[in-house]
Amino acid sequence: MTEVFERLSGLDRLVHEPARLAVLTALSVCRKADFMYLLRLTGLSRGNLSTHLSKLEAGGLVRVEKRFVGRKPNTLLALTRKGERAIESHWRRLDELRADSRQWSPAADEKKGESE
Amino acid sequence: MTEVFERLSGLDRLVHEPARLAVLTALSVCRKADFMYLLRLTGLSRGNLSTHLSKLEAGGLVRVEKRFVGRKPNTLLALTRKGERAIESHWRRLDELRADSRQWSPAADEKKGESE
DNA sequence: CATACTAGTTTGCAACACAAACTTTAGATC
DNA sequence: GATCTAAAGTTTGTGTTGCAAACTAGTATG
Numbered sequence: 001m002t003e004v005f006e007r008l009s010g011l012d013r014l015v016h017e018p019a020r021l022a023v024l025t026a027l028s029v030c031r032k033a034d035f036m037y038l039l040r041l042t043g044l045s046r047g048n049l050s051t052h053l054s055k056l057e058a059g060g061l062v063r064v065e066k067r068f069v070g071r072k073p074n075t076l077l078a079l080t081r082k083g084e085r086a087i088e089s090h091w092r093r094l095d096e097l098r099a100d101s102r103q104w105s106p107a108a109d110e111k112k113g114e115s116e
Numbered sequence: 117m118t119e120v121f122e123r124l125s126g127l128d129r130l131v132h133e134p135a136r137l138a139v140l141t142a143l144s145v146c147r148k149a150d151f152m153y154l155l156r157l158t159g160l161s162r163g164n165l166s167t168h169l170s171k172l173e174a175g176g177l178v179r180v181e182k183r184f185v186g187r188k189p190n191t192l193l194a195l196t197r198k199g200e201r202a203i204e205s206h207w208r209r210l211d212e213l214r215a216d217s218r219q220w221s222p223a224a225d226e227k228k229g230e231s232e
Numbered sequence: 233c234a235t236a237c238t239a240g241t242t243t244g245c246a247a248c249a250c251a252a253a254c255t256t257t258a259g260a261t262c
Numbered sequence: 263g264a265t266c267t268a269a270a271g272t273t274t275g276t277g278t279t280g281c282a283a284a285c286t287a288g289t290a291t292g
Contacts, residue, residue, distance in 0.1 A: 005138040005141070005142050005157045005158050005159075006138075006157075006158060006159040008134060008137055008138035008141060008158075009134050009135040009137070009138035009139075009158045009159060009160060010134065010159070011134040011137075013134070013249095013279095016132070016134060017279090017280085018124060018125050018126065018127040018129070018132060019125040019280085021124055021125070021127075022121045022122075022124035022125035023121075023125075025121070025124060025213075025214075025217045026121050026217070026222075028217075029217060029218070029220055029221075029222065030222045033222070035239070035240070036238090036239075036240095039239095041121045041122075042121050042122060042124075042125045043121075043122040043125060043126070044125060044281095045281070045282055045283095046239075046240060046241085046282090047240085047241075047242080047243095047280095047281070047282060047283075047284095048280070048281055048282075049240090050240060050241055050242090051241085051242090051279090051280075051281085052280085054241090055279095071288080071289065071290095072238070072239075072288085072289075073238085073239055073240075073287090073288075074239080075239080075240070091214055094210060094214075095214075097141075098141075098207055098210075098211075101141045101142070101145060102145070104145055105145075106142075106145065106146045106149070129248095129280095133248090133249085135249085151270070151271070152269090152270075152271095155270095160250090161250070161251055161252090162251090162270075162271065162272085163249095163250070163251055163252075163253095163271085163272075163273080163274095164249070164250055164251070165271090166270095166271060166272060166273090167248090167249075167250085167272085167273090168249085170272090171248090186258095187257080187258060187259090188257085188258075188269070188270070189256085189257075189269085189270055189271075190270080191270080191271070
């Protein structure tokens, strides 16, 4: 099944990018977290985290809720239903692809790439 | 251990990028494969595969061996020792991070991100 | 009033992923 | 032997990305 590698090379970049993978994974455990918390958690810069979150919001994976705590602004993040499914299935896909690639045999594919 | 997410967001992009993850994973099973074989395997375009391979070579993860088969040029790819270690440890790291994140508890970290 | 801090957002830039166009050599056709 | 097609890659052009530095807006402090 050579299709394994096609699926590997076609992984969803919105989810796969390391910083976003970290944010989504954290939120999948956390349920909700605020901006400053994610900042410390991931070690990203403010600007960087901000743009990643915008992308996740644009993709419909994360819900952004702005509010005030005392007199200070506070941005609360949570996965949408779609986001939950996305991160969960991304990890599952990685597991599967890894497992499949292990038991894949090049010789079983019609055209081999030389063993010299 | 919040460090899990720092490590997640700091994954090596050279290895993590989907197309290259596919190529490296295939080569780790294959030992050697030629350009056209990887092309079919991954479903990438020629140009795209070529530049990804150049990057992997520049990073010292892949060895490129050009030769002729009959009268036709043929490019043979294989992991370097460094490449073997890189792909193997990348998958292992993903496994670990995934597992760690599962048993991570937000509440255990000093500052919580709101559960409202 | 000014100065500093907090909580983000916007901007500018270098690096990237991708396909289209190009290169080079070989074989087929006239 | 000139012309065409194909194979096997590489280079180029372009839109996108990831990133930190610079900016913004509101609050607190001297």
